[in-house]
Amino acid sequence: MPFDPASIEGHGWRQGSVLGPGLAREAKARAPAGVGFKDDDWLVVTSHDCDIANGALDKEPIVEVLRAEVTGRVAPDGQQIGGRSPRSLQFQDSDAGRDVVLRCRVHE
Numbered sequence: 087m088p089f090d091p092a093s094i095e096g097h098g099w100r101q102g103s104v105l106g107p108g109l110a111r112e113a114k115a116r117a118p119a120g121v122g123f124k125d126d127d128w129l130v131v132t133s134h135d136c137d138i139a140n141g142a143l144d145k146e147p148i149v150e151v152l153r154a155e156v157t158g159r160v161a162p163d164g165q166q167i168g169g170r171s172p173r174s175l176q177f178q179d180s181d182a183g184r185d186v187v188l189r190c191r192v193h194e
Contacts, residue, residue, distance in 0.1 A: 095139050104179075105129040105151065113151060121153075121194075128154040128188060154188040162187050 105113060105128075114123045129151040131138065140146040162176035166189070169175070176189045 099131060099138055100135045101131055101133060101138070103131045104154075105131070123153065124155060126156045128156070130154050130190070152190050153194045154190045157187045157189050159187040160185075 110129050113129055117123070131149060132152045133150045137146045138149055157176065162178055165171060166174050166176040173192050174189060176187055178185055178187050180186065
């Protein structure tokens with residue numbers, strides 16, 4: 087399938103977008119060796135918007151994503167929100183109508 091920047095723009099993918107289940111499976115299958123995932127992990131796009139839709143694959147061949155793991159907590163840890171921890175960030179989002187607390191680690 088050829089690269090289609092117009093399709094990416096049409097889907098509204100931007101920095102901060104969360105990959106849907108189908109794309110997440112594809113990304114996990116193509117991840118570098120040694121990168122571990124759980125089935126319920128979220129993948130958050132961290133590349134700049136202009137890189138995501140760049141049609142010159144030789145200049146921007148990858149899209150960077152950050153793994154966000156579901157913590158199982160009811161609320162985020164107060165010490166890991168708002169940039170208080172330089173290595174770990176927790177935030178709350180919604181998935182299928184239920185609140186989910188996610189944790190991202192800078193080295194993942």
